[in-house]
Amino acid sequence: MSRVFTITAGLENMGAMKTGGQGSVYKGKRIGEIITAIKLLPTPIHSESDADKNFIAFTNEVEKLKKVNEKPNPNVVKILSSGITDTGNLPFIEMEYIEGPDLEELLQPPHEPLFTIKEVVKVANHLSNALAHCHKIGIKHGDIKSNNVKYNIHTGNYMLLDFGLAVMSDEQRRTSLRHAGAIEFMAPEQAEGTTLFETDVYSFGVILFELLAGTVPFPLKDKSETSRNQVMVAHLETAPPDMLQLRKQALPAAWSDEKKVQEMQVPAWLVNMIYRCLEKKPQQRFENGDVLHDFIWHNLGGSTSLAVVGANADALAQENRRLRHENEQLQLQLKKLQQEKASTAIVSSAAAPTTLQGSENSDYYTAYRSKKSSSGTWLFALLVLAGLAVAVYFIFFKEKELPLAERTPATTSSGKALVAEYKVVVPRAYFHDQPDETTRRNAWAIPSDSTIKALDERNGFIYTEITNHRNQVSKGWLRKEDLKTVQEAGRTTSPPPANNANTTPALNDEDVKAQLRTAQQLINSSKVQEALPIYENLLQENVPEAMYHYADLALRNENKRIDCKSAFELLQKASNAGHTVAKRTLGFLYVFAEDRYILEENNYYARCTFSKNLPKGSKLLVEAMVAGDSLAARYVRDLNAAEQ
Template sequence: MSKVFTIAEGLENMGALRTGGQGSVYKGRRVGPIMTAVKLIPTPIYHESEDDKNFRRFQNEVEKLKKVNQEPNPNVVKILSSGLTESGSFPFIEMEYIEGPDLEELLQPPHDKIFTIKEAIKVADQLACALSHCHKVGVKHGDIKSNNVKFNIHSGNYVLLDFGLAIMSDEQRRSSVRNAGAIEFMAPEQNDGQMLFQTDIYSYGVVMFELLAGQVPFPLTDNSENARNTVRLKHIEEMPPDLLSLRQRNLPATWSDEKKATEMLVPDWLVRLINTCLAKNPESRYANGIALHDAINKSSISGATNGELQAENERLRALLYDPIAKNAAMEDQSSNVQISKPLFILMIILLVSSMVMAGYYTLFYKNNHVDPNKNSTFTDSVRSDTANKTNSIGDNGVPLGQNPVNQNPDSTNDTQKIKPAKQQPDNVPDTSIKPQTDTTNTTPVNPEQGDANNDQTQALQTSSEL
């Protein structure tokens, strides 16, 4: 096992990055342009043998960390090497250096005090993915907090880093919690030196609460022993405050009213997930990072499937919490006229029926209707034709001008004389039945037309005498 601290051959010390109760992190540089991060663990190892309890623990945890990197994960920092320092015999873990701000820095000015819903869901998914990846191989992080999650400016991913607390003994962890640990992110069972998979789940819930509410559930007012004990007791006994109320209070003043209303629509499944993570009893939380990540995936899929219900839920919540959105919704409803689908279809049918009836009236009824004033001449001509037909019928019922056919084949007469038709006076009364018409608007029969009919009758009589 290699030994470092000066730092060893090929590894230069670039200065301390962060110092805490669980150890100090230094920026290291290998020979060449590769930058690394070195985690020093304050657990001295005096003998590199199986007889040393701390050495055995360190070796076991290093083997687990190697398994973490056997399958690369974009949300977990890469472990490059491990060993003991040349001076002091402190264990160290060398990790890749992630360039970018951590979550704690992203919550400080000039950044907004809270994350947007979209970005918070991204952190929730990627951090849960990192925990799932570690818990699959049995690695517990033990020190999840906002400054141990960094945003990689090159990949755009959030990365979990700073492993090493699991290597510490139970007594060392208890001492760290009391004196230098980030008490705001620690689970209740950590006061007894326990570290479970559910311990990481609790710290995860505190991080997500901070991103959405703008503060941790139980803030530390100062670093005094009394203040730390107060926060520790609150984690054990008190329920977290209402997340949405704190978010409403910490909305940035620079946001527009529309954005404020939108950013208050935190999905219900995300609020429930955070509350489950913050349960006092470890058994009431998600069992591990695998169960946590599965819950996020199922909730997000369910939200996409019930998109219409979720949109309606968000609209109602906006009306409840934001009077501006309520007034806007009322204005939209007053300006829009909504018609049900059956009523719309009925209106279309009535419109088409009206058009058909109008076309029928135009093509048939109007063209066949005759004005009596304009059609009197036609009525008079019908009367004249009827009179002519009556005058041209003889006494024997045979029309004048036609020879009756001899029906007897044995008759010796080749021809039969036709009796001359009786002379009809010039003006014969019309005895035919005439259609009743409105006599007030009819025009008298034309005398010239009557003389023409008499001339035709005389011509027929003359031809029959010949």
């Protein structure tokens, strides 16, 4: 007969619920019919004094654990009390009793052998929220596994349970894990007795893998020590298997063909996230639950400042669908109105740009609110929307199609009469986008026999257009202090000699190739900063390959001489000039702009952010593939496979 413990006064032992290496969980009843769960730890405490190291360790860890409930979290079990049992002298933790099955039970018959994508995402959101809560206050759970996550049938939330390992000393934790831990969910570093925040992240990844594939990455064949060792070695050395292939094999036969197809459309961000959680090295995973939860919320389109779970998340999704429907209806009526009242819409557009000062959704909110009032006000709101659409087009899209000369004031167009002619008198006269020091570009003119024609003069700058020997045009503003008029330059008594280092003759194709080779050799030798001036010199010749390398280094955070916006524009310029690798890189950034894991893997995440444009990105990748770029061909194959 199993031993029955008296917990403490007013707390009745109603029988064991489960037993494991980290202790046993009993169902308890408090006076007043309050049902709780009690975690009994296996190491007895002989003296509640500083003389007993187990008591000291338990007391210290419990003090940390109390922080878990200082701010309630809907996905973390409440810790009610702790102490030493009246019989047996065993430390215990009393927790709220969660009524409902755990994840391990939900994967057993009569339930399906795996979860739907929707439910996996829900578990990911809830469990990462629990980890974020614990990690923020310094609590490492250390024992994340399927039967430590329960579904609360009353709230619809998934909840993290059993903080038994969290209150053990390091030595107790190592002993417990070595002999009785759930080896299938243990991170590689736990083989050495180390528990980190990233350890919980790894176990989180194992749980999601199991929910999607119907099995953990490295299953335990039996309970022998040999099997445990094999699984631990796999965690240390073996790459996780193909999760989607395992899912395909485990799809329930009872599901319709349509549902099977639908349930294989696992979002790429979710797959990448799980594999990142399962990285062997802790530093290659998400660093803690907070970062992990932010990643999930970002990909769900949520806000990291919210903690909406369960029914609230469903309500938010329903409201979002309703608003989208309203928006579609407004757009249809707007289109109809534009057709009937085209002239009125054009007149109304004149005042529309002022609405851009409001929030992102203010125009839609105004139209929606007006719909509830009189029809005249509602029609006015639609006209404002029409004007706003025109304004947005010209502000955000049309301008991007204009070359620099057309974006400058009308007085700077090439049709204006010549203001004056100048010569460069400094080693580098930098171009500026506007007559303002803060708009300097990494492009410059150098001293030569050629004259610079000033087409406009403003604020100590002149606007010019320079054509090099390749008939390539550079346009922009130059500082007057870097120049002298032709007359002033002619009066100079000591002109620079013909072989002056500041006077660089035009480069021929062989010179360009030689400089590109030199720059590449410097980069291969980790001398990036020495390569940058070479690329800058070639930028003056508008060499596409130099544009690509200079921009790519900036986007990868290895070139701080230009900002992200300028680097991306330079990459676009190289792509437009037909440089194949620039096309592939630009296409890659458009396609994977919102995939943090892939961007990080390719060193594009640390500095810059990008806007996703799948059609444009796909087109560029196809163009690069047709031009013979093998990496672009691989990206295209991956995209096609993801769509099938």
